[in-house]
Amino acid sequence: MSRDTFRWIFAAVLLLGLALRFARLDLRPMHHDEANQALKFAALLETGEYRYDPREHHGPTLYYLTLPGAWARGFRNLEALDEETLRAVPAVFGCGTIALLLLSIPGLSRGAVALGGLFAALSPALTYYSRFYIQEALLAFFSLGFLLFLGRYALRPSAGRALAAGAFAGLACATKETAFILAAAAVVALMLGRSRAERGGGPPIPLQHALCAGGAALIPIILLYSSFLADPAGIARFAGSLANYARRALAPELHAQPWHYYLALLGFSARGGLWWTEVWILGLVPVGAALSFGRECASGGERFWSRYIALYSLLAAAAFSLLPYKTPWNLISFHAGFALAAGNGAALLLRIVRPRMVKGVVFLLLLAGAGHLALQNRRANFVYPADARNPYAYAQTMPDFLRLARRVHELAALHPEGRGMPVHVVAGPYEQWPLPWYLRDLKRVGYWTDAAQAGGFGDFAVVVASQENALVLESALGERAQSEIYGLREGVFLTLFIERDLWRRYLRSHLRR
């Protein structure tokens, strides 16, 4: 593939990735984790202060990197924020992950990178979690940057490459504590991916390079975890959090899944008549790895990169699979590697197939695979983004919850105190979220975990209750309230109690319209 052709193709791939990641970012209701991150960010936006909290939140890059977008849109507080502004941050880094693949040239062929970029752009999983306001898209970007600069450094050491690898590693650590797993996978893949001659013959890492890498890694960690030195204890909290996260990963109270969870998620899943597979990508990874041992690779560099990328992805996937704690978004860091390795597998396959007709068949099959990924991408991100049948929608807030939020706002508009209408939320923490995000513009929202704590409801206007509390409230409020049921998550319902006069007013106004 000529350089010019490659430029056009890669630009088109990047545009495709951009469109899929940025289109209709407000379509899916906010997941409770996203809402929680949004409020953490809002505190930084409103006060300029950030404190690393190792118990409930990950690293600070997400929050600091959301600031420019919020400032650019003139947002200064939580109330003004919207889903697009927040989700644009992971979307930018999701696109950045595709662009980063260019760093594997000239190690990998242009065809491999173009196809890898296409797979990454179309992957339903990579797209889904690049539209999700959590740390994973940033972690995938920074850890892939570290992987690629480490590989480039291994083949042609320079201070600049050491610096870049260090900076990416530091930023990955400042994003999420699990970055250490990915960094370790990259280092082991590097050691295993190089031939014995390459490993033994190379000079030791110069001290200057080691200092560059170490310094570049430490600077973002120190600056970000210490809130730009305003909270130096944040660095110690980060160091202390690693043991805590290791404990949680090995003996989780929640989110424990079998070892094959990620494999099943990407390999094949079916529910309610919808089936999903990224086997097109997974299947081409071993093809590329196997061909890298033959004569198909044009150079030692290509051989190294082929093995290095495949090994990294497999090692990282194995590490995450062996840990009992699993959440689906963790997969995108190694799946980005799978996409590149699959692109390489496809390119090598096209290279070795000789008869033109067979080559054409292989090409058509690859095209069909890409088309199938595109169809699933549309389905996962635009048709069923919050549907329980979507394997990537994990404990996702259901669209019905938006009706509840809308109803509360419609009632507030009719209440004499307007946005000062009292709203009681009586639910456990798991059922309270993402209400704080959706009720962020209301001035008097109180949160209690049980009805007894909330006290009397003499002046109640609206009460949102979890099912355990709804039973108590039903008898406490009696005929004074009209109640409605709303879906929050699969199998989780909320009851909305509305003061009877307010409800009558609502009906009158609604019927007039």
Next chain:
Amino acid sequence: MKKTGIAAERFGLAMAACAVLGFAAAGRPLQQSPDKEELKLQLPKPMFIGTPANIKSSNLEAVTGKPRGPFYVPKGTRLLSLGRPVRSSDMQPVIGELGFVTDGEKSGGEGYYVELGPGVQWVQVDLGGTRVLHAIVVWHYHSQPRVHRDVVVQVSDDKDFLRGVTTVFNNDHDNSAGLGIGADKEYIETSEGRLIDPKGARGRYVRLYSNGNTSNDLNHYVEVEVYGLPPK
């Protein structure tokens, strides 16, 4: 002591009378009258075990977890909808085919339901001629406990439902579907489906509206059965 016993006896009799009157008012006679017979329905297998009994709301029918009681229809009542043509506000369903609605297959699993787009949608069964209707049973989606929003069922001789429309069920309590406020309550659907009593309404077409559900904003139908007296 004797007085207390008599009072208790009277109270018991009054309660029994109220129960009989209550059932009669609900259109469910306790005893089969000579010109009626029990409607025999073939129910699919339950897809989820138990119903979430703790879900409570004044706008939601109490979840009893018990089977529905017998329902009596005039003798000679037959299933009229089997294999009859179906129209919909969404003629290109995302999943399944409109034919599923009257194909007699009520299993709630994959490949047995039709999925219509988001928002207010309807399906309409053409019975082929004006019929006197005595029961309508609808299975929207019974693989998991859900509340289907704004379930409105209408009968008419006009295929466009502009004239002569009889509403036989409406649980849209806030007029969000725009068809008026209904007095029926929302319910959690199980494999028993929802049995609606059209009380002898006459019409050729039966139209069923819905407006998403508590799990998603899409609309699903596994089966619709319309029972009535066949043409003589």
